[in-house]
Amino acid sequence: MSERLSCIDAGSEYCPCHLAETNDCLICSQLQGKSFCDCNWSGVCIYQNFYWCGNKKNDVRTVVEGKIIERKRVHEEIVVFKLAVTKTLARQLKQPGSYVFLRDPEKPYFFNVPMSIMDANENTGEIHIAAQIIGPKTKSLLECKDKILIKGPYWNGVLGIKNLKITKGENVLIAARGIALAPSVLAIKYLLKNDNKITFIMDPGKLGMVFVHDYIKDLKLKTIELNFKEEKGVKDFSNILKNGNYSLVYSAGSDRFHKRVEKAIDEMEENIKFVITNNSHMCCGEGVCGSCSHKTKGGNTVKMCKCQLDAKELLEGRKVNG
Template identity: 40%
Template sequence: MNYEIIDCIDSGTEFCPCKLAEANECILCSQMCGKKFCDCMNWKGTCIYQEFYNNGNKAKEGRKAFDCSIKEVTKLQEDLIKIRFSVPHKLALDLTPPGSYVFLRTDDNVYFDVPISIAYSDTDADEITVLIEIRGIKTKKLTELKEGDILGVRGPYWNGVFGLKNIQNAKNGNCVVIARGIGMAPMLPVIKRLINNGNSLRLIIDKSPYEEIYVKEYLDEYNLTYEEIPVLNNKGELSEEIKAVIKEEYDGKEISLIHCAGADILTYRMIEFTNSLDTNLKISCCNNAKMCCGEGICGSCTARFKGRKVKRLCKVQTDPRNIFEGRRFI
C-alpha cells in the first residue's frame, strides 16, 4: 500500500502556527482544519494546536524583511547576474540548509518581491550569494542594483527543494547530482549537506543555456570534480548519455540518492526513467512552483492532483514522485 507522507516545512519552527492554521487550513493538524479530534499527519515534536492556543489563538509572527547592504553585483552574461549581500547573523545561519530561499524586494509594492534560491551562505562573513536568471519584469529590476545599494530581503524560507528527507537520510552512500542551467545555484547547499553526511558524489552538469559553469569556485572549495554531459535532448527527453550514467551507477553500486537541479521536465523524465529501473530509488529535486507570498495564502503555488487534492507547494514537503505523479495538468 502506498501512503503519501507529507510534511509542512514550517512545522515545529518559530513560524508555526501560521496564517493557514488561523484559517483552519493547516497542512498537518486535524484540529486546525476544523475537526474535533487529534490526528496529526506528521508529528514534529510540538503540538500545533497547543502552540496556537498558547499564542492567544492567533498565528505566530511571520517572516521579517531586512535591509541588506550589497557587497557585489557581477554581470556573468546578458541574462545572468550574481549578487552578494550582507545579512544578520541569524539569517545567514537559517539559510544554510538545502532548499533555502528568500524574497528579494524590487519595488515598494510587496507583491513584486521575487523568490530566489540561496547559492551560498557564508556564516563567518554573514553574507549571502545568489545567482539570478533575468527572465521577466521582476528580475530585470535587479539588474539596476549596484555595490553599496540597500536590498530588501524577506526570509528565511526553506521549501526550495522537494525530497529533503531523502537528502538528510542519504549517509555514507553514493549519490548522483545532476544540474542544468540555473539549477547549478541551488544544488550547492545540497552538495554541501551530502558531503557532510559522508557521501561520495558523482556530479553531472549541463551548463546549457549558459556559456560557462559559474559555480566552479564553490566546487573547488568542496574539492569536487564534475562531468559536462547534456541531460536533455531537443525533444525534451533524457539524453542517452545521462541514461548511461544512471545505468552505470545503478548496476555498479547502490545509489543512495539522485538529485535533479533543473526544470520540472528534467525531474519528470528522471522519475519516468528511474521507475523503469527501481521505483525505490530515492530522488530529490528543485521546487519550481510559482510563488508570491511564500506562506500558502495567495494560491500562486497551488497544484491540483487526482482525488481533487490541492497542495500548497510553498509549504508542503514531500517526495518528488508525489508531486509529479497524479498531478493534473490543465
C-alpha cells in the first residue's frame, strides 16, 4: 500500500488489531506483508507491539450491558436514549466522532446497529444517543426494557478529525441536517473548549424539527435555521460563509448535503479546513466485514470504520452529486 493513510485506532489500546493478523494494517508496512519499514506513524511502533503481543492482536472491544435511565420520544421517528455506562467508557466517548453499537439483549449479534454519541458525561457515567427508528435493527431497540447491550468505543464517525482538534481560537461554521444534528453536539462542545467562536446552521430536514435544543441552549454559540433543500437556504449559507471569516467548516448530514457545503467552500477560493461526518455503512467496526470499504485515488481498498481520509477525496471517490 503506497498511499500514506492514517488509522483512528493507531496507538490506542485496540492496536494492533485484527488487520495486523491478516497483513492488512493501514499503517505498518511490515504488517502489510512487506519486509521493510515504510510507515508514517510517529507513535510507538505498531509492529513492535504486535511482536510483544506474541504476533497477536491487542485487546478487542467488548460488549457491556448498559442501563436505560431514560427513553424519550422527541419525534415520531426519533428516540433519545440516556444510558448508564462506566465512567471510563463515557470519557472515551466524549471525542467528536464517537459511536457505539447497540443491541437488544434478546436479539442475536447481527442486530448490532451503529449509533453516534450525542453527549457523554464521564462524571455521572452517562451517554446520550438519538436513534432514528427506520428498519429492523433500530425498531428492535424499542423492545429494550431496562437494559441494552453496548459495544465500543469507536471513534471514526468524523473525517478530518485532526483538523477539528487543532482548531483553536478561530471562527468555525457547523452545518447539520436531520438526525446528523445529534453528533454535532460533541463537536460543538469540543470546539468551544478550545475557545472557538461557533455559528451553528441547523436544517431540520425531513424530520421537520431541531431536537438538540436542550443540549445547546446553555452553550455560547450563534444558531441559525436554514433549509438546504431550498435555493434560498443554499444562498443564505453561502453568504454566511463569505461574511464570517471561518477557518473550519464542519458538515453533518448525508453525502449529498456534504457536497452542497463543499461547493460553497470551493466558491470561496480560500484555504478553509473541511470536516464531515462519516456516512460509510458500518457493520463490524473492526475493518473485517468490508461493508465500509472505499477505493482511494491510489486504487487501494480501505476500511472506513478505521481509515481517516480527506473529506473532499472521499466525496469525489463516491461521485456524489450536489
